[in-house]
Amino acid sequence: MSKESGVAASAINKIESGDMRPTVDVLSRLCSALGITLSEFFAEDRSDELPPDLRRLISIAKELTPQQREQLAKFLETMKGGDD
Template sequence: MNVGDKIKSLRETAGMSKGKLALEAGVSAAYIGQLESKNKQPTVDTLSRICQALGITLSEFFASDHPPELPPEVRRVCEKVQKLPPDKLRILNDVLDTWVKSE
């Protein structure tokens, strides 16, 4: 994993400019640019402040980019759910809520 690429991806996902992230993390926008262009590596303290500004923890930052593999039966259900129209999806959600609450 490249730290600069991850910062840029998280920043863009959060809809933040380099300037806003820099301001909230207590660094300069130029420094954020250097991190994202892989010219610098942040200290743990600085990365922690960047993560805080992004609303995530250091653990979340370093977590795998790949979600855990779903069991086959869950994948099949997900494939079917994706094909449901909105009205049927709401009904299914209500049924699932009822089942989960009753356990």
């Protein structure tokens, strides 16, 4: 988590133990490393939360160019057998 977020491991430990309160910037970087937005982090109703595998796919797709996302969508449609 430290490597992915750029937040020192000692800071993460202090946040987890309640010894330190994260700044918005630190919290944003931690959320980014987890593949979620700040809005998702603060959302009260988590009943419709996506499963980890779908969150991972979305996180990866966010890093693609628009053209790559279009190619991915076509590939996935082919995989599922649909032509929507």
